[in-house]
Amino acid sequence: MASVAAGYLPILLFLAVALILSCAFVFLPMAVSRLTGAHKPYPEKLSEYECGFPAxxxxxxxxxxxxxxxxxxxxxxxxxxxxxxxxxxxLMGTGWAAWCAMMIFLGELVLGYVYAWKKGALEWE
Incomplete structure:
Protein backbone atom coordinates (compact mmCIF):
# COMPACT_ATOMS: atom_id res chain seq x y z
CA MET A 1 0.00 0.00 0.00
CA ALA A 2 2.88 2.38 0.80
CA SER A 3 4.50 1.81 -2.60
CA VAL A 4 1.27 2.79 -4.38
CA ALA A 5 1.11 6.04 -2.42
CA ALA A 6 4.81 6.69 -3.12
CA GLY A 7 4.04 6.46 -6.84
CA TYR A 8 1.78 9.47 -6.55
CA LEU A 9 4.39 11.60 -4.74
CA PRO A 10 5.88 13.16 -7.94
CA ILE A 11 2.38 14.12 -9.12
CA LEU A 12 1.56 15.70 -5.77
CA LEU A 13 4.86 17.58 -5.77
CA PHE A 14 4.19 18.81 -9.30
CA LEU A 15 0.71 20.01 -8.30
CA ALA A 16 2.07 21.73 -5.19
CA VAL A 17 4.78 23.55 -7.15
CA ALA A 18 2.24 24.53 -9.83
CA LEU A 19 -0.14 25.88 -7.19
CA ILE A 20 2.60 27.85 -5.43
CA LEU A 21 3.91 29.33 -8.69
CA SER A 22 0.47 30.24 -10.01
CA CYS A 23 -0.44 31.95 -6.75
CA ALA A 24 2.89 33.78 -6.79
CA PHE A 25 2.35 34.97 -10.37
CA VAL A 26 -1.13 36.23 -9.49
CA PHE A 27 -0.72 37.75 -6.04
CA LEU A 28 2.91 38.88 -6.01
CA PRO A 29 2.50 41.59 -8.72
CA MET A 30 -0.56 42.95 -6.91
CA ALA A 31 1.33 43.13 -3.62
CA VAL A 32 4.37 44.76 -5.24
CA SER A 33 2.22 47.38 -6.97
CA ARG A 34 0.52 48.24 -3.67
CA LEU A 35 3.84 48.52 -1.86
CA THR A 36 5.60 50.56 -4.54
CA GLY A 37 2.81 53.10 -4.90
CA ALA A 38 1.68 52.14 -8.38
CA HIS A 39 -1.84 51.57 -7.06
CA LYS A 40 -3.65 54.85 -7.80
CA PRO A 41 -7.25 54.08 -8.70
CA TYR A 42 -9.58 56.64 -10.25
CA PRO A 43 -13.04 56.20 -11.82
CA GLU A 44 -11.89 55.97 -15.44
CA LYS A 45 -9.23 53.42 -14.56
CA LEU A 46 -11.68 51.28 -12.59
CA SER A 47 -14.45 51.38 -15.20
CA GLU A 48 -15.13 48.26 -17.24
CA TYR A 49 -14.62 48.43 -20.97
CA GLU A 50 -15.67 45.70 -23.38
CA CYS A 51 -16.36 45.50 -27.09
CA GLY A 52 -15.92 49.21 -27.68
CA PHE A 53 -18.77 50.50 -25.55
CA PRO A 54 -19.29 51.14 -21.82
CA ALA A 55 -20.66 48.23 -19.82
CA LEU A 91 8.52 20.03 -45.53
CA MET A 92 11.56 18.02 -46.57
CA GLY A 93 10.15 14.71 -45.38
CA THR A 94 6.56 15.06 -46.60
CA GLY A 95 6.93 14.87 -50.37
CA TRP A 96 5.01 16.33 -53.28
CA ALA A 97 1.57 15.15 -52.16
CA ALA A 98 1.80 17.15 -48.93
CA TRP A 99 3.13 20.16 -50.84
CA CYS A 100 0.21 20.04 -53.29
CA ALA A 101 -2.28 19.63 -50.42
CA MET A 102 -0.84 22.69 -48.69
CA MET A 103 -0.96 24.72 -51.90
CA ILE A 104 -4.68 23.83 -52.21
CA PHE A 105 -5.13 24.86 -48.58
CA LEU A 106 -3.34 28.16 -49.18
CA GLY A 107 -5.43 28.74 -52.29
CA GLU A 108 -8.60 28.31 -50.24
CA LEU A 109 -7.18 30.68 -47.64
CA VAL A 110 -6.49 33.31 -50.30
CA LEU A 111 -9.99 32.86 -51.72
CA GLY A 112 -11.46 33.40 -48.25
CA TYR A 113 -9.31 36.48 -47.75
CA VAL A 114 -10.35 37.95 -51.12
CA TYR A 115 -14.01 37.20 -50.35
CA ALA A 116 -13.77 38.95 -46.95
CA TRP A 117 -11.98 41.87 -48.59
CA LYS A 118 -14.58 42.25 -51.36
CA LYS A 119 -17.44 42.08 -48.84
CA GLY A 120 -15.85 44.92 -46.85
CA ALA A 121 -15.30 42.85 -43.71
CA LEU A 122 -11.75 44.17 -43.32
CA GLU A 123 -12.70 47.85 -43.50
CA TRP A 124 -13.44 49.85 -40.39
CA GLU A 125 -15.56 52.99 -40.59
Missing part, protein backbone atom coordinates in the same frame (compact mmCIF):
# COMPACT_ATOMS: atom_id res chain seq x y z
CA UNK A 56 -23.02 50.38 -17.73
CA UNK A 57 -25.65 50.95 -20.41
CA UNK A 58 -28.88 49.06 -21.00
CA UNK A 59 -28.18 45.38 -21.56
CA UNK A 60 -30.66 45.29 -24.43
CA UNK A 61 -29.01 48.07 -26.43
CA UNK A 62 -27.82 47.17 -29.90
CA UNK A 63 -24.19 47.37 -30.89
CA UNK A 64 -22.26 46.84 -34.06
CA UNK A 65 -21.62 43.27 -35.16
CA UNK A 66 -18.25 44.26 -36.66
CA UNK A 67 -16.56 43.53 -33.33
CA UNK A 68 -17.53 39.87 -33.66
CA UNK A 69 -16.66 39.81 -37.35
CA UNK A 70 -13.15 41.10 -36.72
CA UNK A 71 -12.65 38.55 -33.92
CA UNK A 72 -13.86 35.67 -36.08
CA UNK A 73 -11.65 36.71 -38.99
CA UNK A 74 -8.66 36.98 -36.67
CA UNK A 75 -9.27 33.51 -35.29
CA UNK A 76 -9.69 32.00 -38.75
CA UNK A 77 -6.52 33.50 -40.21
CA UNK A 78 -4.56 32.87 -37.02
CA UNK A 79 -5.47 29.18 -36.99
CA UNK A 80 -4.49 28.82 -40.62
CA UNK A 81 -1.14 30.41 -39.87
CA UNK A 82 -0.75 27.88 -37.04
CA UNK A 83 -1.25 25.06 -39.56
CA UNK A 84 1.56 26.44 -41.73
CA UNK A 85 4.30 26.15 -39.11
CA UNK A 86 4.33 22.35 -38.62
CA UNK A 87 4.07 21.88 -42.37
CA UNK A 88 7.03 24.20 -43.00
CA UNK A 89 9.13 22.42 -40.39
CA UNK A 90 8.52 18.97 -41.87
Missing amino acids: FEDSRSQFDVRFYLVAILFIIFDLEAAFLFPWAVS
